[in-house]
Amino acid sequence: MKDYFVLAFKNLKRRGVRSWLTLLGVLIGIAAVVSLISLGNGLKDAVNSQFNLGTTEVITVRAGGISGFGPPGSGVSIPLTTEDAKALERIGSVDLAVPRLIETAAVVFREGTVFEAVSSIPEDGRQRDFVYESLGLEISSGRLLKGGDGKRIMIGNDLSLGDGNGFGRDVRTGDGLDINGKRFRVVGVLERKGSFIIDGAIFMTEGELRDLNDVGDRADFITVKVKDRGLMDEAKEEIEKVMRERRDVKRGGENFEVSTPESSLESVNQILTGIQAFIVVVASMSIIVGVIGISNTMATSVIERKREIGVMKSIGARNGSVFCQFLVEAGLLGFVGGVVGVALGVGMGHAGTAAMNGLLGISTAPNFDPALMFFSLLGSFVVGAVSGIVPAMKAARQDPVDSLRK
């Protein structure tokens, strides 16, 4: 077995430029696929980290509608109400049910006007602590909002930075912002979370926000804290039952959604995976082309070494060992191409993310799946070997007498 590899290596070396070119063909394709997959995974992680803000014990209730075009609560046909939240809180397995609002407002600071999302902070102490805890909000300067904080707001970190907040100057605690025509004072700036949902948002108490935009008793979504992690499924069912009753719909005709953190990102991930798969398929074309190159090189190699094969056979080499010899050669071409390709792909993945981060101002890291690397290495050997099968068979079947006669 070892002999096969030594011999194969020697043969490949002998045909210098041609082996190199064949290798180059294979490795370009593999590098492209590896880097695109890792970039795609990195992007998926980044998107998930933007949206996945909850802890695992949170259940989210939303009204049915067209989602994906805006923040939760937009695009619903019949909105939830604060009464719904109260009803949910009466369920045995539910600890807290907090109605939340996300509104849009025109925000004026000095000469600059920007349009931002404004989120509600509950008035009730326990509910407020739960929201702070589940979103992981921490203060960077000033203080967190308290109950009954009239005409006061706290802001996300990005909104405080003059470089990029649209106002052209830093916003500090104590500054006054005009929000939809009313003056609010900043009491706190939050720690940066790396998610635009929080870093660019404004937070004010629920009562203030309801007054400001004349919201009535609408709730954009309700976050539910379950009493115990083990009660998640039970709580989800009970919430669905209560909501069906309250909205007068039958099972199967629900016009609301009850989602656990895992399920709420499913659709986004599905779309991203679809796009990634499509791009990888297109990129895989180049691997196919590279493999055709191996096939071609091996076919040529068999023709060139007709005499050599004849000699090998006439001194006792079996058909099987000639076949193996060529197969290993082809596989080796694929494998070496794979190793270099994966290494290059990892490098390109890093370079690509660095470029993307610089360009879009986000922080993604390429995600290299060890299984992916292992399978691309194994795969490249197998694919290389497979592309060598036909030429290897041709070599094995050669008649030694015939090939030595010439």
Added chain:
Amino acid sequence: MMSKENVKYSLSNLKKRKGRSALTIISIFVGITTIFVFMSFGIGMYDYVNGLVSESAADKIMIRLKGVGAAGLDDTFTLSEDDLKAVKKTPGVHEVSGMYYKVAEVEKGGENRFVFLIAFNPREEMVTELSNVKIERGRELREGEKGKVVLGYNYLLEDGIFSKSLDVNDAIVIQGEKFRIAGFYGPVGNPQDDSQIYVTLEQFEKLYDGSKGYNSAIARVDVSDLDKVIEDVEKSLRKSRDLKKSEEDFFVSSFGDILEQFTSIINMIVGFIILIALISVVVSAINTANTMITSVLERTKEIGVMKSVGARNSEIFGTFLFESGFLGFAAGVLGVLFGFVLTLIAGRILTDLGWGFLQPGHSIELFLGCVLFATITGAVSGVAPAVSASRTSPAETLRHE
């Protein structure tokens, strides 16, 4: 430089090494086919959008409001009747019409769906002109009509929106209220537009009582100086909404601009995919170079003979270049033909899936361009081997063996 004999010699050489030539052609072919398919869809999109702009939308401007998310999902800011009056009074504006957007729950036979509901004044033809749809079955809404709804095309299909197909005069429940279907629009060609439902402004105000104001407006304007009209409309709106410059909570844009943004996104996506497909062309060029190097090595003796009987360097160079160029050319022709068939099939599948506006476009430039590109790819990858062939010294090569 190239005589008929050179060409003949090249072709017979390619024929002699059938297997290798075929593999080389296949490798170029794969990339060219991919590129052809995506460019064709890019052109198709471009034609579609251009068609919209020139046909009916060129003289329309849209007034939309700022907010988070898509139009109609966020009604923090809306347009009042007074705003519309101010727009109408602006010089260059012929007519203006407000619209409501909202997400609605529709129910039929125990199934419920969430779709966009659009309310407009059916007497104003601007709205339907904009999306370029005509009534497919039944009739348009009448001004001020209540209890009636016009549906998008997909409601006519079985398993389009509901499992059963609907017909004129069928009952349908929207936001808990019963409606009769007045008619259906023809296909726009994408699942979202074809699932929309339409009611009159009066019906909308009844259905959602306490609606704050219009979510957008369309105006037909004088096209001779579109930019000026847009600027003037912005000024009138600022005045009626009491806003300073740079404080605008609205956008005014020509329909052409909106479509242009859309095309530039599509172009970016198509460009990116083609870039990835180009990787395989690079690999195929390497393969071609490889094939040609082998070919030169094999024929060293032959080249020596040719040179000793008087062939010039340039002739040898030309012969090999022609060979690799021909490989590319053959791959290009095959790739374009196969790609053409693929786009036709893909177009059919997309139409069946409700994405009828995504159709391939075929221009003569695309066909010629792809073939030319393939030929150049082949020729370029043959340059180095051809040079090395032409530089072979005849004495050296003939001395071997």
